[in-house]
Amino acid sequence: MKLFDVYPINPIEIVKGNGSYVYDANGQEYLDLYGGHAVISIGHSHPHYIQRITDQLNTLGFYSNSVEIPLQQQLAELLGNISGKKDYQLFLCNSGAEANENALKLASFYNGRKKVIAFKGAFHGRTSLAVSATDNPKIIAPVNETDHVIFLPFNDEEALEQAFAEQGETISSVIIEGIQGVGGIRVANHRFLQKIRDLTTAYDVIFIADSVQCGYGRSGKFYSHDHAGIQADIYSMAKGMGNGFPIGAISISPKIKPWFGELGTTFGGNHLACAAALAVLETMEKEQLIENAAQMGDYLIQELKGFDHIKEIRGEGLMIGIELPEELNQVKKELLFKNHIFTGEAKPNVIRLLPALNVGKKEADRFLEALEERIKGF
Numbered sequence: 001m002k003l004f005d006v007y008p009i010n011p012i013e014i015v016k017g018n019g020s021y022v023y024d025a026n027g028q029e030y031l032d033l034y035g036g037h038a039v040i041s042i043g044h045s046h047p048h049y050i051q052r053i054t055d056q057l058n059t060l061g062f063y064s065n066s067v068e069i070p071l072q073q074q075l076a077e078l079l080g081n082i083s084g085k086k087d088y089q090l091f092l093c094n095s096g097a098e099a100n101e102n103a104l105k106l107a108s109f110y111n112g113r114k115k116v117i118a119f120k121g122a123f124h125g126r127t128s129l130a131v132s133a134t135d136n137p138k139i140i141a142p143v144n145e146t147d148h149v150i151f152l153p154f155n156d157e158e159a160l161e162q163a164f165a166e167q168g169e170t171i172s173s174v175i176i177e178g179i180q181g182v183g184g185i186r187v188a189n190h191r192f193l194q195k196i197r198d199l200t201t202a203y204d205v206i207f208i209a210d211s212v213q214c215g216y217g218r219s220g221k222f223y224s225h226d227h228a229g230i231q232a233d234i235y236s237m238a239k240g241m242g243n244g245f246p247i248g249a250i251s252i253s254p255k256i257k258p259w260f261g262e263l264g265t266t267f268g269g270n271h272l273a274c275a276a277a278l279a280v281l282e283t284m285e286k287e288q289l290i291e292n293a294a295q296m297g298d299y300l301i302q303e304l305k306g307f308d309h310i311k312e313i314r315g316e317g318l319m320i321g322i323e324l325p326e327e328l329n330q331v332k333k334e335l336l337f338k339n340h341i342f343t344g345e346a347k348p349n350v351i352r353l354l355p356a357l358n359v360g361k362k363e364a365d366r367f368l369e370a371l372e373e374r375i376k377g378f
C-alpha cells in the first residue's frame with residue numbers, strides 16, 4: 001500500500017528533537033523556527049512534557065467521556081487562569097478544524113441562525129463547515145459548497161457594517177483569526193476586532209476567535225485577540241496546545257448553555273491528551289513563555305525592520321511574516337538547505353516564523369545572520 005500523495009515534502013527525515021533544534025537521519029542539526037507548523041510551543045522533547053506523558057501512559061492511556069476524568073477539570077482550571085477566562089467552559093476535541101467546526105455549530109445552535117461571516121484570506125480547516133469558511137475554493141469540495149458563508153474583505157469596517165445592516169438578523173457567527181496564518185501573517189486591526197465585537201453584541205451574533213495558530217501565547221498574549229482588549233464568545237485552539245500531541249478545544253462564554261448530546265467526541269479530552277496539554281500549560285507558566293514570546297518577537301521584528309530588500313514585516317510576538325520581493329523567492333529554500341534553518345511559508349513569497357515560545361536570543365541571532373547572508377548582494 002502506498003501513501004495518498006497530498007503533501008509536497010522536503011527530502012529530509014527528522015528523527016530527533018531538542019528544544020529549538022531537530023536532527024535528521026544523518027545527524028545534521030537544524031534550527032527549527034517553524035515548529036512543525038506552529039505546533040511546537042514549549043520546545044521539542046521538553047523534560048516535563050516527556051515525564052507527564054510517560055507517567056500518564058504508565059497509569060492509564062484512555063477511557064471514554066462516559067466516566068469522570070479529573071484531568072479535564074484540572075486542564076479547564078489552568079487554561080481558565082492562564083487565558084484570563086475563568087468563567088468560560090471548555091470543550092475538548094482533537095484538531096483545529098474540529099474546534100472550528102464545533103464552534104460554528106454551537107453558534108448556530110445558540111441563536112438558531114445559519115449565516116457565517118468569514119474573511120478574505122482566512123483559513124479555518126478542512127472539515128465541512130470550517131472549509132466552507134476558508135477562502136480557498138480549490139479545497140472546497142462540491143459537497144461542502146454552501147451559500148451560508150459570506151466572505152468580507154479583511155479589516156474593512158465599512159463592508160462589515162453594511163453586511164450587518166443588510167443581514168444582521170440572519171447571521172449566526174463571525175469567525176476571524178486574530179492574525180491570519182495561511183493568509184500570510186496578516187494582523188487584524190484592533191479597531192476592526194472591536195467593531196466585530198460591537199456588532200455581534202448588538203445583533204446577538206456569536207464572535208468566534210480562531211486562535212488555532214495565533215493563540216496559546218504565540219502572539220505575546222494568550223489569545224492574539226486580547227491585544228484588541230475584547231472578549232470573544234468562543235475561542236478555538238489546537239496547534240500549540242499539546243506541543244505535538246493531537247488536541248484541540250473551544251473555550252465557550254458562560255452565556256452559551258449546553259445541553260446533553262449537543263457536542264460530542266470519542267477521543268477528545270482523553271487522559272493522554274490532557275496530560276500533554278497540562279504539561280504545556282505548566283511549562284508556559286513556570287518558564288514565563290508568553291512573556292518570552294512577546295520579548296523575542298519584539299526583538300526579531302525590530303531587527304528585521306532594519307534589513308534592506310524586505311518588502312514588509314508583519315506579525316505580533318512569535319508569529320512573524322517576512323514578505324520578500326519576487327527575485328528573492330529562493331531564500332526560504334536556501335535557509336533550509338544551506339543554513340539548516342526550518343521556516344514556514346505563505347503565498348506569494350512570505351517567510352513565516354513560528355518558533356517554539358522558548359526560543360532564545362542565540363537562535364534569533366543565528367536566523368538574522370543567515371537571512372542577512374541570503375539576501376545581501378541583491
Ligand SMILES: Cc1ncc(COP(=O)(O)O)c(C=O)c1O
Pocket residue numbers: 095096097098100123124125126177181182210211212213214238239
Ligand atoms: C487558523 C487555523 N485554523 C484552523 C486550522 C486547522 O487546524 P487543523 O489542521 O488542526 O485541523 C489551521 C491549520 O493550519 C489554522 O491555521
